[in-house]
Amino acid sequence: MSVPSVTGVVPRAARDNVSFLGADRDYWRLMLRGALLLMFTLGIYRFWLVTDMRRFQWSNTEVGGDSLEYTGTAFEILIGFLIAIALLVPIYSGFFFAALDLGPLGRIAGVLSFVLLAFLGQFAVYRARRYRLTRTVYRGIRFRQTGSAWRYAVCAMFWWVMIIVTLGLAFPVAQARLERFKMNNTYYGDLAGEFHGEARTLFWRGAPLWLLVVGPMIAGIAYGALRIDWGAAIAAATQDGDDVFARIEGASPGFGAGVVIAILGCIWAILAAMAVYPAFQALVLRWWLAGLRFGPVTTVSRVRTGQIYGIYMRLLGYSVLFSISAGIAGSLATGIYALLAPIMPPLLGEILVTAGLLVSYVVAALAYSTIYQVIVKLGFWRVGANSLELSGTAALDRVKAVGHPSSSIGEGLANALGVGGW
Numbered sequence: 001m002s003v004p005s006v007t008g009v010v011p012r013a014a015r016d017n018v019s020f021l022g023a024d025r026d027y028w029r030l031m032l033r034g035a036l037l038l039m040f041t042l043g044i045y046r047f048w049l050v051t052d053m054r055r056f057q058w059s060n061t062e063v064g065g066d067s068l069e070y071t072g073t074a075f076e077i078l079i080g081f082l083i084a085i086a087l088l089v090p091i092y093s094g095f096f097f098a099a100l101d102l103g104p105l106g107r108i109a110g111v112l113s114f115v116l117l118a119f120l121g122q123f124a125v126y127r128a129r130r131y132r133l134t135r136t137v138y139r140g141i142r143f144r145q146t147g148s149a150w151r152y153a154v155c156a157m158f159w160w161v162m163i164i165v166t167l168g169l170a171f172p173v174a175q176a177r178l179e180r181f182k183m184n185n186t187y188y189g190d191l192a193g194e195f196h197g198e199a200r201t202l203f204w205r206g207a208p209l210w211l212l213v214v215g216p217m218i219a220g221i222a223y224g225a226l227r228i229d230w231g232a233a234i235a236a237a238t239q240d241g242d243d244v245f246a247r248i249e250g251a252s253p254g255f256g257a258g259v260v261i262a263i264l265g266c267i268w269a270i271l272a273a274m275a276v277y278p279a280f281q282a283l284v285l286r287w288w289l290a291g292l293r294f295g296p297v298t299t300v301s302r303v304r305t306g307q308i309y310g311i312y313m314r315l316l317g318y319s320v321l322f323s324i325s326a327g328i329a330g331s332l333a334t335g336i337y338a339l340l341a342p343i344m345p346p347l348l349g350e351i352l353v354t355a356g357l358l359v360s361y362v363v364a365a366l367a368y369s370t371i372y373q374v375i376v377k378l379g380f381w382r383v384g385a386n387s388l389e390l391s392g393t394a395a396l397d398r399v400k401a402v403g404h405p406s407s408s409i410g411e412g413l414a415n416a417l418g419v420g421g422w
Contacts, residue, residue, distance in 0.1 A: 037049070144403035171202075
């Protein structure tokens with residue numbers, strides 16, 4: 001008996017898995033050594049550290065049995081950073097002197113600087129992605145990126161404004177449009193990339209989370225606003241006197257209750273956002289990975305929400321453990337200082353206290369950063385890679401090498417502005 005085949009379904013045996021083979025202990029060793037060198041080099045070592053981090057992540061990621069390769073160097077990033085600083089210094093200086101002006105320009109200098117730096121940040125994100133792609137090699141062929149970074153920055157700024165205005169409802173459309181812009185300009189050799197993630201899919205899957213977080217906040221603010229007699233409250237606020245809130249409460253008896261209800265709605269939104277944020281990240285990561293395409297190469301992602309919650313629980317555990325250890329060490333240091341303080345000169349005591357506080361701050365900042373990088377950043381990379389299944393990878397055997405390494409100025413600008421991503 002002949003049975004018609006089912007079209008559109010790729011058998012599991014025909015799919016290639018993506019695997020991450022890096023061991024946590026090796027990454028811990030790399031990050032702890034990097035944290036020490038960062039402290040003793042006053043942060044200059046970070047260009048070498050980020051290069052080592054990328055080499056570790058890329059080289060331990062296998063696609064169909066072949067690993068990726070990161071070919072960027074720390075010296076490239078350092079040169080790009082220095083060029084970016086040279087470009088940013090005149091901008092910062094201009095806004096500083098504009099802020100000294102007592103006229104209209106001085107009053108709007110802060111807003112203008114925020115908008116311009118946000119715009120440059122989005123520009124840097126796109127250019128930094130181009131740099132990282134052209135330093136990513138698979139089977140001897142590099143990735144590359146085309147497209148205008150200026151156009152991307154304009155689109156990104158528009159969509160972030162829409163996200164803020166709509167309280168997050170525009171996020172799915174914004175993500176779909178921006179990811180499509182990036183992937184439509186991404187290539188592996190001569191093989192063009194695409195993004196097939198749909199905004200409506202992300203919207204409907206994320207709608208319950210949005211309602212859980214934002215719904216009670218909107219209801220609380222609306223209910224609180226309706227309880228207030230705004231005419232009487234404004235009239236009482238404009239009267240002379242010191243106790244403004246007492247006058248407003250007397251003129252509008254529902255003012256206090258309305259404010260409390262609105263505040264409770266905002267507190268609920270913050271706590272709920274913290275509770276569901278890992279679920280939201282799992283949803284977005286699964287949607288994004290499943291939407292990636294390179295010609296006939298398609299992806300399937302099996303990221304589970306429990307995996308993301310597990311990452312954040314590990315982060316919480318390691319952070320609490322370090323905090324307890326740091327508290328014990330700080331108590332011992334304080335006790336030793338209390339014993340020695342009566343017999344040491346006052347100036348020496350002040351120097352030791354200041355140095356101790358400074359060292360404690362630097363150590364704590366580096367420690368929490370290291371924990372976050374190992375637990376969260378590497379954890380996301382591992383979960384995302386191990387969840388991927390690829391089909392149609394036979395097309396990768398016919399790819400031809402195209403393109404050349406791009407400038408590192410975008411990566412340096414992203415470092416200078418403190419923005420970036422994978």
